[in-house]
Amino acid sequence: MEQRVFGKTGITVPVVGMGTWQTFDVRGALVEERRLVTDAAFETGATFFDSSPMYGQAERVLGSTLEGRRDGAIVATKVWTADDGEAGNQIARALEYFGGTVDLYQVHNLVAWRKRLDQLERLKAEGTVRAIGLSHYSATAFDELRRAMEDRRVGAIQIPYNPHQRDVEASILPAAADLGLGVIVMRPFGEGSLLRKTIPASALTPLAPFGITSWPQALLKWILSDARCHVAIPATSRVDHLRANAAAGIPPWLGPAERAYIARLAR
Secondary structure: OOEEEOHHHOOEEEOEOEEOOOOOOOOOHHHHHHHHHHHHHHHHOOOEEEOOHHHOOHHHHHHHHOOOOHHHOEEEEEEOOOOHHHHHHHHHHHHHHOOOOEEEEEEHHHOOHHHHHHHHHHHHHHOOEEEEEEEOOOHHHHHHHHHHOOOOOOOEEEEEOEOOEOHHHOOHHHHHHHHOOEEEEEOOOOOOOHHHOOOOHHHHHHHHHHOOOOHHHHHHHHHHOOOOOOEEOOEOOOHHHHHHHHHOOOOOOOOHHHHHHHHHHHO
16 A cells, blocks of 8 residues: 655555544444454554544544554544543543554644644643644635644644545645645545445446546545545445455556546546
C-alpha cells in the first residue's frame, strides 16, 4: 500500500486506514470479531485507525484490539466537549486505551476548538500527543474550519469527501495544501448511500487497469487520486471488506478522465 507524508506533521501514513464509528461500538464476543478486522488491517498495511469518545465503546474496543502491537499503529482520536473537566477525562481515558500516546489528537466537530487546542498543545509538549488536528462533517461549518486551519498548531484536518460531497474542493482542500496540512477523508462512501447504487460490472471494466474490481474500490481510488488527500478511513466490521478497501491503496492512481467517469457513475 502507498504511504504518504501527512503534511507538516511529518508522520507517514498508509493511504487507506479504518474508521470505527458504529462498527467498533460493541461488547462481549463481538470484540473478538473486531480483533480479526484489526488483524486484517495489520496484514494489509491499513494501520491508520480513527476513533472518538463520541463513538460509544469504540475507543476502548480499538485499544483492546491493538494490545501487543500499539507501536505498529497510527492512532487518531478526538476530544469532544466544551467542558474543560470532561475534556480532561476524555483525554485520560484515550491515553489509557492507547498505551499512553495518541498520534493525532483532533478537536471533534470544532467544539470549543480554541480551548481544546491550548489543552492539546500542552500534551504535545509533554510528548503524549504527536500531532493536533480538527474535524467537521458539515459544509455549514467549513468557513469556521477554514479560519481554524490557519492556527499554527493545527497539523491535520478530517473532512467528508466523495463524489456526492465535494464542498471541500472550493476552499478547504486548496487551503490544506497551501498550509501543509494532513487530510483525513471521512465518509468516503457517503455514509453508505453511494454503496446502495447498483453499478454493473461492465461499467467498472474501463477501470481494471487501475486495479479496481469493485464499486467501493472505485470510490476510494477516486478520493486517493487527489494527492491533497492523505488517508481515507472507511469503517467496516468485516474482514473481507477491510481487505478489499486496503487494495484500493495500491497505485496506479486515476487521472482526471477516470475521476470524471466515476463521478458520472455516482450520479
